[in-house]
Each structure stands twice: as structure tokens, then as C-alpha cells.
Amino acid sequence: MSSSKPAVEVHDIKKEFYLPHHTNNSIKTAITQVFKPKEKGGNMFYALNGVSFNVEKGDFFGILGRNGSGKSTLLKIISDIYRPTSGYVKHRGKLVSFIELGVGFKPALTGRENVYLNCALLGFSKQEVDSMYDEIVEFAELEKFMDQKLKNYSSGMKVRLAFSVSIRAKADILILDEVLAVGDAAFKEKCNDYFRSLIDDKKTVILVTHSMAAVEEFCNKAVLIENGKIAFEGDAKEAAQKYLELFGNTKKAREANRLSD
Amino acid sequence: MKTKLFARYRYSLILLRELVITDFKLRYQDSLLGYLWALLRPLFLFAIIYVVFVYILKIGKGVEHWAVALLLGMMLWSFFTEITKQGLKAIVKNGGIIRKINFPKYIIVIATSLSALINLSINLIVIVIFAISNHVPFTWNMLWVFPIIVEIYFFALGLAFLLGTLNVKYRDVDYIWDIVTQGLFYGSAIMFPITEVVKHSKKMAELLLLNPICQAISDARHLAVNPRELPMMGNLTDNILLIVAPFVITLLIFVFGALYFRARSPYFAEDI
Numbered sequence: 040m041s042s043s044k045p046a047v048e049v050h051d052i053k054k055e056f057y058l059p060h061h062t063n064n065s066i067k068t069a070i071t072q073v074f075k076p077k078e079k080g081g082n083m084f085y086a087l088n089g090v091s092f093n094v095e096k097g098d099f100f101g102i103l104g105r106n107g108s109g110k111s112t113l114l115k116i117i118s119d120i121y122r123p124t125s126g127y128v129k130h131r132g133k134l135v136s137f138i139e140l141g142v143g144f145k146p147a148l149t150g151r152e153n154v155y156l157n158c159a160l161l162g163f164s165k166q167e168v169d170s171m172y173d174e175i176v177e178f179a180e181l182e183k184f185m186d187q188k189l190k191n192y193s194s195g196m197k198v199r200l201a202f203s204v205s206i207r208a209k210a211d212i213l214i215l216d217e218v219l220a221v222g223d224a225a226f227k228e229k230c231n232d233y234f235r236s237l238i239d240d241k242k243t244v245i246l247v248t249h250s251m252a253a254v255e256e257f258c259n260k261a262v263l264i265e266n267g268k269i270a271f272e273g274d275a276k277e278a279a280q281k282y283l284e285l286f287g288n289t290k291k292a293r294e295a296n297r298l299s300d
Numbered sequence: 301m302k303t304k305l306f307a308r309y310r311y312s313l314i315l316l317r318e319l320v321i322t323d324f325k326l327r328y329q330d331s332l333l334g335y336l337w338a339l340l341r342p343l344f345l346f347a348i349i350y351v352v353f354v355y356i357l358k359i360g361k362g363v364e365h366w367a368v369a370l371l372l373g374m375m376l377w378s379f380f381t382e383i384t385k386q387g388l389k390a391i392v393k394n395g396g397i398i399r400k401i402n403f404p405k406y407i408i409v410i411a412t413s414l415s416a417l418i419n420l421s422i423n424l425i426v427i428v429i430f431a432i433s434n435h436v437p438f439t440w441n442m443l444w445v446f447p448i449i450v451e452i453y454f455f456a457l458g459l460a461f462l463l464g465t466l467n468v469k470y471r472d473v474d475y476i477w478d479i480v481t482q483g484l485f486y487g488s489a490i491m492f493p494i495t496e497v498v499k500h501s502k503k504m505a506e507l508l509l510l511n512p513i514c515q516a517i518s519d520a521r522h523l524a525v526n527p528r529e530l531p532m533m534g535n536l537t538d539n540i541l542l543i544v545a546p547f548v549i550t551l552l553i554f555v556f557g558a559l560y561f562r563a564r565s566p567y568f569a570e571d572i
Contacts, residue, residue, distance in 0.1 A: 056570075065470060065471065065472050066470050066472045067472075069469075069470065115569065118402055119402040120398075120399065120400070120401070120402050120569045121569055121570055122566045122567060136401070136402070138399075138400040138401075139400050142396065142397055142400040142401055143396070143397045143401070145322065145326065147326055147329055147330075148322065148325060148326070152322070152325065155318060156318050156319075156322055159314050159315050159317070159318035159319075160315065160318075160397070160401060160403065162310070162311045162314060162315075163314070164310075164314050165314075165317070165318075
């Protein structure tokens with residue numbers, strides 16, 4: 040059996056981005072740039088510089104890091120949206136990622152039409168959506184608004200609809216990026232219920248978040264990314280502690296300084 | 301085997317279906333006549349060209365059923381431009397999804413091409429009605445129009461892949477292609493019979509017919525509308541190389557476009 044093998048293997052991922060000093064997206068600049076060495080027009084930047092870890096089956100795995108630490112790039116590489124410059128990612132089982140809620144929503148279409156479109160992006164056929172449509176609408180509490188165009192929805196309604204569709208995704212490995220950061224208290228509670236159900240179903244989950252409370256509550260393991268490298272890997276609670284030590288303190292320290300002033 | 305193949309492309313097929321439907325709904329939304337515009341647009345364009353070139357300038361006068369040939373040519377042309385122009389923009393237009401979800405990118409381009417194919421099918425009905433009312437004699441040769449449509453489809457799709465990929469990096473491609481299609485429109489002998497060019501210079505006509513669109517439209521007009529007065533490449537020359545060339549060009553463009561697209565598509569998310 041392959042059950043002993045990790046669900047996701049991240050092996051020595053490097054991702055290089057070219058940072059131009061001038062944006063270069065017309066043919067004229069491209070032609071003039073050809074004669075200049077690349078370094079003059081910009082420089083190379085490693086968003087990720089040799090990141091490796093394994094996510095075992097059934098893990099609720101946290102990825103922590105400050106803004107710009109490279110965690111979103113990492114998430115996109117695991118989701119196969121970006122190609123790494125070197126290294127590889129292997130995953131066993133169906134992988135679905137939510138970098139953002141409501142991707143592909145069309146404001147000019149009705150809620151109903153958007154449900155079908157969004158479900159198609161998740162791989163559901165029309166027949167499958169037909170059979171779960173009522174549940175999706177009920178969960179989103181939008182029964183009265185489904186024939187209304189999405190541009191007339193409030194942002195809260197959109198998020199509810201997107202979330203209600205997203206949780207239908209049938210996957211062995213789920214990748215979630217900060218999606219829980221939006222919405223009111225009731226919505227957050229629904230998200231938390233969903234996370235608990237994922238743990239009960241023994242799903243493999245990779246979660247990127249800034250909320251140490253969420254990490255401590257749901258994750259069993261975590262990595263801490265800083266400057267494109269792993270600064271800590273191991274138990275989720277320890278990782279959260281480490282995060283607060285490294286970055287939380289600066290804020291606390293600043294506050295302490297302010298108080299002493 | 302069949303089910304395995306279906307399972308492999310299941311996701312692509314589901315997505316393709318939904319994208320075509322969405323494209324349809326969005327395109328004619330909030331317009332009173334809605335989908336009728338897919339029909340009315342080429343018809344009005346045809347009416348203008350008919351009045352100017354046939355009625356006033358007397359181009360194509362004396363050629364039997366020239367009006368039907370003109371309409372057929374224009375509908376095939378608008379099929380070609382719709383695929384290339386929409387396909388060219390498709391990747392950039394869907395940048396939001398591409399940056400957030402991993403899915404086979406070619407689906408987007410195929411979806412726009414299928415919308416164009418649906419439009420063409422409806423246009424073909426109009427042409428058939430127009431041909432019947434003009435007493436164009438029915439022949440089995442008319443069925444050649446379908447393989448000709450397949451040729452145009454692959455030529456246009458290859459270009460859409462190629463231009464759509466280039467457009468991700470260089471948005472100039474959109475403007476350049478606009479100009480190129482203008483030139484191609486006049487260079488493909490759409491508003492006038494190819495005989496007008498032959499009269500002027502046979503070499504010139506052969507050169508124009510190397511362009512797959514010009515060749516496809518001349519073939520369609522010759523085979524389906526008027527075999528006596530509207531020639532195709534085979535009537536002008538015995539040189540087999542010249543006859544085969546447009547098909548080779550079509551194949552090369554398609555293969556190159558598809559391969560280039562496939563090679564670049566993993567980087568669309570970061571390049572858009």
C-alpha cells in the first residue's frame with residue numbers, strides 16, 4: 040500500500056522571479072532590451088530558495104510566514120499554478136486548492152449560473168450540480184437571490200455562495216489560503232465547522248494563514264517560512280510559538296516602547 | 301478504453317461545456333435582439349458590401365450567383381476572424397482564473413472557437429436559404445464545404461494558440477493582428493471574384509491562393525456555388541506543390557501554434 044508514502048512531497052523547491060526595473064510588455068521595449076544584458080533592466084529574486092517538506096496523509100498542515108515570505112508562491116507551486124525554477128512537488132490523490140474564494144465568478148451572470156460555472160471549475164458535471172444545487176443554496180442562505188445577478192450581491196453574499204460551492208469539492212488533499220479570513224462571526228463559525236469535519240474525515244489539508252489561533256486549533260504540523268527558506272518545521276503549536284517569538288514580538292516590543300515613552 | 305479516455309478528459313469536457321454556455325450568455329447579455337446579432341452582423345456587413353461593390357461598382361457582374369458566393373465567403377471569413385480575435389484575447393481575459401486555479405488552459409481557447417463554430421452553423425442555414433432562393437443548382441460537391449470548414453477551423457485555431465500565447469507577454473499582438481486581418485481581408489479575394497486577380501496577373505492569383513483562407517474560400521465558392529466561373533488553385537495551375545502548399549501551411553501553423561501554447565502555458569499564471 041502507498042498509505043505510508045506522504046500525500047504531498049515538496050522537494051527542494053526554488054522559484055526565481057525576474058524583477059524588472061521597467062515593465063517590459065510591449066514589443067518596442069522587448070527589442071531594445073535584447074541588446075542590453077538582463078541585469079541592467081532588473082534583477083533576479085528568489086521567492087523560494089530550497090524548500091523541502093513532506094505532508095503525510097491525514098495531516099492538517101500549516102504554512103506560516105510574514106507577508107512576502109514566499110508562502111503564497113509555495114502554495115501556487117504545490118497547486119501546480121506556478122512552475123518551480125527547480126525542484127519538484129509530488130502528490131498522491133486528488134488535489135483541490137482554494138487560493139481565493141469565488142474565483143471565476145461573473146458579475147453579469149445570476150447566482151444560479153455562477154454556481155454551475157464554479158462547480159464546473161471544480162469538476163462537477165451539470166447532472167451532479169443539479170443534484171446538490173438545493174443544498175448549496177440552502178447552506179449559503181441565498182434561496183431568494185439565486186436569479187439575481189451577482190453584481191447586485193453584497194460581498195458577504197458572494198463569499199457565502201463561493202464558500203458553499205467550495206466545500207462541495209471532492210478531494211483527498213485540500214489547499215486553503217486565508218479563505219477563512221473574511222466574513223462575519225457566523226460565517227467564521229461555519230468555516231471552523233468545515234475544518235473540523237475535514238479533520239474527522241481524515242483529509243489531508245494544507246492551510247496558509249496568519250491566524251495563530253487557527254493554526255493552534257486545527258493544525259498538527261506546520262512549517263514557518265522566512266525569506267524563501269524554512270525557518271522552522273515541526274509541531275504546529277511550536278511553530279505558532281516561534282512565529283509569535285520572531286514576528287509578534289516586534290509589534291509587542293514597539294507597543295512596549297510606546298508605553299514607556 | 302473509451303471510458304478511460306472519457307475519464308481523462310472528463311474535467312476538460314465539463315469545463316468546456318460550461319465555458320461555451322457562459323461565453324454565449326455573456327456575449328449577448330442586455331441586448332434586445334440577443335443572439336440574433338450573431339446573424340444580423342454578418343448580414344448587414346454583407347448588405348453594405350453588396351450595395352457598394354456589386355450594385356454600384358459592378359464587381360462580380362456577369363458571374364452567376366456571385367451574391368451567394370460573396371455571402372458564403374464573408375461568413376467563412378467572419379468565422380476565421382472570430383476564432384483568431386477572440387482566441388487571441390481569451391488567455392489574458394481569463395487571467396484572474398488562471399492565476400488562482402490550475403486547469404488545462406487550452407480549454408479557454410477551444411471554448412471561444414466552439415462559440416464561433418456555433419455561429420457559423422447558424423450562418424450556414426442563412427446561406428442555404430439564400431442559395432435556394434437564388435436557384436443555385438444542388439450538387440454533391442457542395443458537401444466539400446464541410447472539410448473546408450475543418451481546414452479553416454484548424455488554421456484559425458493554430459493562429460489563436462500562437463497569438464494568444466504571444467499576447468500574454470506582448471499586448472501589441474492584439475493591435476497588430478487587427479491590422480493584419482484588415483490586410484488579409486483584401487488579400488483573400490473576399491469581396492471580388494478571384495478571376496479579377498487572374499485577369500490582372502495569374503502569378504498574383506497563385507500567390508494569393510497560397511494563403512489558406514483565400515484558398516479555402518475560393519474552393520468553397522468553386523465547389524458549392526459556381527464551378528464554371530469561380531476557379532480554385534487546381535484550375536489555375538498543374539503544379540502540385542502550389543496546390544498542396546496551403547494545406548501544409550495550415551498544418552504547420554496548427555502544430556506550431558499548439559506546441560508553442562503547450563510549452564508556454566505553465567507560465568501563463570506568472571506572465572499575465
